[in-house]
Amino acid sequence: xxxxxxxxxxxxxLASCKWDxxxxxxxxxxxxxxxxxxxxxxxxxxxxxxxISARCLSCHSASAASNLGGGVKLDTYQNVKVxxxxxxxxxxxxxxxxxxQMPQSGSKLSSxxxxxxxxxxxxxxxxx
Numbered sequence: 001x002x003x004x005x006x007x008x009x010x011x012x013x014l015a016s017c018k019w020d021x022x023x024x025x026x027x028x029x030x031x032x033x034x035x036x037x038x039x040x041x042x043x044x045x046x047x048x049x050x051x052i053s054a055r056c057l058s059c060h061s062a063s064a065a066s067n068l069g070g071g072v073k074l075d076t077y078q079n080v081k082v083x084x085x086x087x088x089x090x091x092x093x094x095x096x097x098x099x100x101q102m103p104q105s106g107s108k109l110s111s112x113x114x115x116x117x118x119x120x121x122x123x124x125x126x127x128x
Contacts, residue, residue: 036112042120043128051113055103077127084125
């Protein structure tokens with residue numbers, strides 16, 4: 001009986017995670033609660049700035065940019081807009097050839113986060 005207990009527990013543990021998905025487990029990593037299907041209006045303050053704060057500012061804040069961020073600051077709307085308008089923001093987060101892959105010290109942004117930033121840029125990088 002003891003020989004069966006461990007395999008049964010292992011099977012139960014593995015099966016319990018079968019239906020977990022990234023959006024349910026880590027909503028802040030997928031889109032900060034913003035709908036990625038395009039049905040939600042993308043705003044800088046509610047959609048983009050939280051992604052930048054969570055994933056970029058550890059290296060690209062005003063105080064860290066010179067040491068860790070290669071001088072690139074993403075701490076204000078204007079600084080983010082400059083990078084969005086010149087294509088470097090999307091190039092780096094999409095890991096395009098010719099751009100440094102960002103974030104360097106972490107995993108790539110989720111497809112939802114990239115999609116939100118892409119949509120915000122295509123809608124004119126508004127400060128809303």
